[in-house]
Amino acid sequence: MPCLGSTIATAMFSRRFLLAAAAASTLWISACSQAVPTKISVTQAQLEQGLKKQFPKQFPIAGLLQLDMQQPQLLLLPVSNQLQTDWVVQLSGPALRQSFSGQMRVRFGLYYEPKDRSVRAQRVEVLSLQLEDANPAIAEMVQTYGQRVAQQALQGFALYTVKPEEMELMDNLGLRPGAITVTGQGLDVAIEAQPAAAAK
Template identity: 40%
Template sequence: MRRRHLLSLAASPLTLLCACAAAQPSYTVSLRQMQQALDGRFPRSYPVAGLLDLQLQTPRPALLPERNQINAVADVQASGPLLRRSHGGTFDVDFALRYEPSDRTLRAHDLCVNALRLDGLRPQAAQALALYGQQLADQSLREVVLHQLQPKDLALADGLGVQPESITVTPQGLVVRFGNKPRP
């Protein structure tokens, strides 16, 4: 009898843990939340080989659920000794996301440049500038924070020994799913 009672007491916390895990299997980040995170980190200026300066405005993110990626398009201004005048244009990049546990952030990684276009450039100059597109992407958007989870967002997950494991891009935003924390 006493043994059965002890087993039922031991099973209660396990049942509670399972119920809590089911209560918060994921966390959703909206496109609006991502835009707000980017708004605080731009504009940014990037010198290119001492010949020109690229001023990157705040990227506008778009969800690409069919590829599980984010697209970001930003206005760019180019000026410097290589150019006779300032040129405006756009910078278009796709990227995946990863979770960084040290500061609880969702970050851009695995960037792919779709285009770096500047209006009014001669074709040869445009081709030469396009070579710097990946470098600009790496400097401006690699590891850029799109969202930071707050301690309250992860309180239950921490108590259950789980952490963000996968990030899925959906039409509604990012869905962060939880999995077991690595054991030390």
């Protein structure tokens, strides 16, 4: 005849095992039900809002002139994975008797800056910088110095900042923002695994 104490102990062990198994199953289901993000989608409207925070801006040229850049128009270029912006600009300064208005077109790529969670411009290329009614000397000065100043000034300017709650979720899952892809609607910021050293 089996020992009563042994039977009770076996029953208690089985009950504990079933409870532990049920708890583990609940945790697994909960973890699986939380979708792991694969990207952050940024709309064109969000990018334009980021530009509004950066401009208008004023840049000195050769210590004698000032280039004012107004709010730009944004164009998405998925084929080249770039953005293009068209600015209305104005050139003024003590070396001029009048101010000159014009247009500037810029194209650039993007990168992610982890220090402040921002998406920033890189490889800035000034495609054109033209002023209306400027004499040849002024036009030559703008071509010589203006494009270089604009290129240097625009390098690294921020268009978007990843939200703190998005970063918290990624940190908890051992993930981080990665490659940036320009789409027809905006940007896709890929989410990738952190390196082993960074994840610890």
